[in-house]
Amino acid sequence: MAVEKVMKRDGRIVPFDKERIKWAIQRAMLEVGIRDEKLLNRVVRRVVKRVNELYDGQVPHIENIQDIVELELMRVGLFDVAKAYILYRKKKAEIREEKKKILNKDKLDEIDKRFSINALRVLASRYLIKNEKGEIIESPRELFERVAILAVIPDLLYDERVFNREGNHEQDLSKVEKYMEKLDEYDRKLSIGRFKLNKYHFKRFLNLYRELAQKGQMKVSIDEVIGMLENGAFDKYEDEIEEYFHLMTSQTFMPNTPALINSGRPLGMLSACFVVPIEDDMESIMKAAHDVAMIQKMGGGTGLNFSKLRPEGDLVGTTTGAASGPVSFMHLIDAVSDVIKQGGVRRGANMGILEVWHPDIEKFIHAKEKNIGTNVLSNFNISVGIWADFWEALREGKRYPLINPRTGEKVKEIDPKSLLEELAFMAWAKADPGVIFFDVINKRNVLEPAKGEKIRATNPCGEEPLYDYESCNLASINLAKFVKYDKEGTPYFDWDKYAYVIQKVAKYLDNAIDINKFPLPEIDYNTKLTRRIGVGMMGLADALFKLGIAYNSEEGFAFMRKANEYLTFYAYKYSVEAAKKRGPFPLYEKTRYKDGELPVEGYYHREIWTLPWDELVEEIKKYGVRNGMVTTCPPTGSVSMIADTSSGIEPIFALVYKKSVTVGEFYYVDPVFEAELKKRGLWNDEILRKISDNYGSVQGLEEIPEDIQRVFVTSMDIHWLDHILAQANIQLWLTDSASKTINMPNDATVEDVKAAYLLAYKLGCKGITVYRDGSLSVQVYSVEGEKKQRIKSKPSAYAVEKLKTVVEAEPWLAKFINVEGILNGTNGKEKKEAPSLSFSLNVPKAVKPETHEHPHHREPPEIPEEKIKELLGVTYCPVCYEKDGKLVELKMESGCATCPICSWSKCVIS
Structure with a gap:
């Protein structure tokens, strides 16, 4: 038998x-x-x-x-x-x-x-519930169950047996308050099938009932709804909870970090991204500091545009004194963030924005350029907000006016070319500031008529442009999970399953808005006006590895476009269905959606469609849409580690790297790459050592076949032109933006950075973060010969063609984009090699243009060894440093400084 x-x-x-x-x-x-x-x-x-x-x-x-x-x-x-x-x-x-x-x-x-040791370490360090002694008292199963239960609670209250979207019912809300007083009595007493609601689930359930009842949309009393729960009337939703639980535990999608930490727990805050307004008066400034504290206490990150603040030295009417300016108030917010520890590991994250016309723009660009050891603005990413008139002045060779926001009057005029030079130099030197293209963000902004203004701020990593007091919930789908194999072992991408999961994740995020506990009433109100969600992706690099497609290839970019077209199309598909049953977002009738417009650039290029967008738009015009915006590509440091996949839309940092643990050292190998080596009979310790010593890259290694070298590329194997093209192709089909790092080699020049800005702008990116390899480092560069030189990356044929097309279309760009210099690696190197030190920490202000001397040609000062430790928290991972007593250098990923070992990041989303 x-x-x-x-x-x-x-x-x-x-x-x-x-x-x-x-x-x-x-x-x-x-x-x-x-x-x-x-x-x-x-x-x-x-x-x-x-x-x-x-x-x-x-x-x-x-x-x-x-x-x-x-x-x-x-x-x-x-x-x-x-x-x-x-x-x-x-x-x-x-x-x-x-x-x-x-x-x-x-x-x-x-x-x-199901989870790797790495994934469990991340879960244990940040996500699983601990007791007062710091001991873990929750399993991964219990974590994902509490997240899945919370996600489905809105379904019960939108059930047609209890919900009526027309809103003509009255209920006694005093009964809701009585249940609120008895939360402990109901802890784990109510169930949806096999899943028991804890008291925090029940509290959010009561809160949503009250909110819908206030709109007259609850057909039955709270007593009846709870009776239905007790009698098993909602047990059919057990399957929905099971499905979300399975999607997370199979590592198919992950919500953003605050949702994993706070679902079914006291704080209850699920959002990652917020924007806080700041006006030109002390009350507003102090209110902003308070709001930032409340948001970051609960685990969120904040974006602030300081452009309404009067410039330094300007008149203060109440005292006839002099204003201290936007940069000084950034230090105030930074200090607030500094004292709010999140989970004992993560500091607050902020995006500080100043628009290019502000009189203090030069001070802002140099805000992080301080003497060594000052740890200045360490809780801020900073970005310059640029509008179309700046590029117009640059093109025309005209001087650009700086305007006092208090008076609206011109203070002075500057040379836009000189300002661009300073901006590019600081990004070259310190990876800050980034640049935000506000005219691109607002070009397809269908919400503008409803909100009465343009968007002028983003979250800390730049992928979520938001209005004042708006927030966004994010979740990322693991693309690598949709690569399947036919009977012959040939890989293919399961587009139908992907489309299905996108709709499930969009529903998860839409429900999260209803069940969320927002940190401020203003955020609750404004978020629900637009009901913005952010369905995103991770595992792009691993998916391409499995499919045998090079990231930096025309085929790779086509896959990125299609993956994001599906992402947005099917997120909208869910949103239309939800609008039919639950109603569109409140501001829908005042937006351009009803006129057949979409906030998606790809929609306006019919020749690249692979899906029936015209049919979708007709559905939106007929039924409305539940969510004002639907897709984004956030950084996914921690959540991609939990999902055991590559981070966000980035290429991988290294295929093999040496990792130190308490019992010794071992090689960490990308799992897809490991499988490929073993399949080819190439797996051995010697080859792993060679790859690790080759910066984690297989380029130039004779033991590695050419087709593996072509497909298995790392972030530094990819030319910065191709990084920009990846972001641009992805951006085509997103409603919001994408968080991505444009990696450049250590010997890249300021001219390369300037060219990158203009190309990113012309190719339709909504912002750009450039990172020159080693520019976060404070250690002296090794002398030549002591360290193996990297194989220099070359732009793909597709990138070369695009570069030439952009410059030929607008000849004035040739003044700033040296096509031949970029292609042959000599751009900006005609005079003298850049200094061997990664950057100078007290570089003087950029030399005035008339001297014709590029600031990056100066020799750097020597950095005393004893000063290095003073920079901890900026250059080195504060977690790994404290834990192992070793300096673990941060890398730039998805526009944010990130630890390659434990995934600690300045961005709270990931």
Whole structure:
């Protein structure tokens, strides 16, 4: 009698699956370079036969079956394979023990096993609930259950049995308050199928009931609704909770960090992105400081535009004194952020914006340029907001007026070319400021008529342009999970499953608006006027690896376009269906949606459509849309580590790197790359060492086949032109923006940065963050010969064509974009090589243009070694430094300084 069941280590009885045996033996065979399907099948048949003989009709333990596999491998003479299998078993046992330590538990369940050690470490350090002693008291299963339960609570209250969108019902809301007073009594007493609501779930349930009842949309009393819950009337929604739970635990999508931390917990705040207004009076400035504190206390990040503040030295009417200017008030906000620790690990994150016409713009550009050891504005990313008139002045060679926001009068005129030079120099030197293109952001802004003004601010990482007191909930879909394989082993992308998941995630985020506990009433009100959501993606690099497509190729850019076209199209598909049942967002009738417009540039280029956009627009005009904006591409540092995939829309930082832990050092290898090496019989310690020593890149290594070198590219293998094109192709199909770093090599020039700004603008990006390799470092660059030189990246043929097309279309750009210099690597290097130090920490102000000397040609001062530690928290990861006593240098990813080891980031979203 054949064996049908097997016992797992946690005591569960599951179906006997010979495919799992086959997979394990195949893995061991690949480990030693054996690729023989017939031999593999023969061994599997022997193992299955032996299991059936020994355990006739019984239930063997998983360990028994693994013992049989070892014996059968040796019986057929596959001793090397048997050894590899034994070592793999040993490694798996060690991994299980390590996971138990991390999670503080004696036995692992199937959810614990799905996540890597890295993923569990991230969950344990930031997300799982701890007691007062700092001990973990929540499992990953419990975390994802509390998130999934909260996500489905709105479905109950929008059920047609209790909800009427017309709004003509009256209910006694005093009863809601009585339930609010008895939250503890209802803790885990109410259920949706097998899922029990804790008191924080119940509180958000009551809150949403009250809100809908105030609009007259609740057909039944709160007593009746709770009675329905008690009687199982809502148990059909158990399947919906199960589905969200499965989507998260299968690592198919992850909500943003605040949602994972706060769902079903006291704070209850699920949003990541906020914008706080700041007006030109002390009351507003202090209110902004208060609002930032409230938002960051709950785990959010804030964006502020300081352009309404009068310039430094301007008249203060009440005292006839002199104003201190926007930069001084940035220091005030920075100090507030500094004292608000989030989870004991993360500081507050801010985006500080000043528009290019402000009289203090030069002071702002140099705001972070201070002497070593000052740790200045460490809680700020800063960006210059540029409008079309600045580019027009640059094109025409005219001087550009700076305007006092208090009086509206011109203070002085500047040379726009000189200002661009200073801006590019500081970005070259310190990766700050970034640049935001406000005219591009507002070009397709369908909300402008309803809000009565243009958008003038973004969240800390720039991917969410927001109105004052608006917020956004974000979630990222793991693209790598949709790469499947046909019977021949050929990879393909499952577009239908992707479309389905997009709609589920859009619904999750729409529900999150209803169930969210916002940090301020103004944010609650303004967020619900537009109901903006941010469906995003991660795992792009891993998906391309699996598909065998190079990131920096025409095929790669086509995939990016299609993936984002689907993202926005199907997020809107959900939003239209939700509008039919629940109603469109409140400002819909005042927007340009009803005129058939969309906030999506790709919609206006019919030749690149792969989906029926005209049909979608007709649906929107007929039924409205539930969410004012629907898609974005945020940074995903921590959540992509939980999902065991590559971060956001970025290429990977390194294919192989050496990682230090308490018991020694080991090589961390990208999982997709590891599988490819093993499939080709190339896996060994020597090749891993070579790749690690080659900056984690396979470029130029003779042992690595050309097709692997072409596909498996890292962020520094990709030319900065191709980075910009990736962002531009992705931006085409987003309603909001994308957080991405434009990586440049250490020897890139200020001229390269200037060219990058203009190209990004002309290609339709909404902003740009440039990072020159090593510009966060304060350590002296190694002398030549001591360190292997990187293989220089070259632009793709597609990038070369686009560069030439852009410049030929507008000949004036040739004054700022040296096409030949960019292509042959000499751009801006005609006079003298850039200094070998990454950057000078007390560089003087940029030399005036008439001297014809580029500021980056100066020799840097020597940095005293004892000063290095003073920069902790800016240049080095504060977590890894404190934990291991080692300086772990931050890298730039998705527009934010990020730790490559533990994923600590200045951006709270990730």
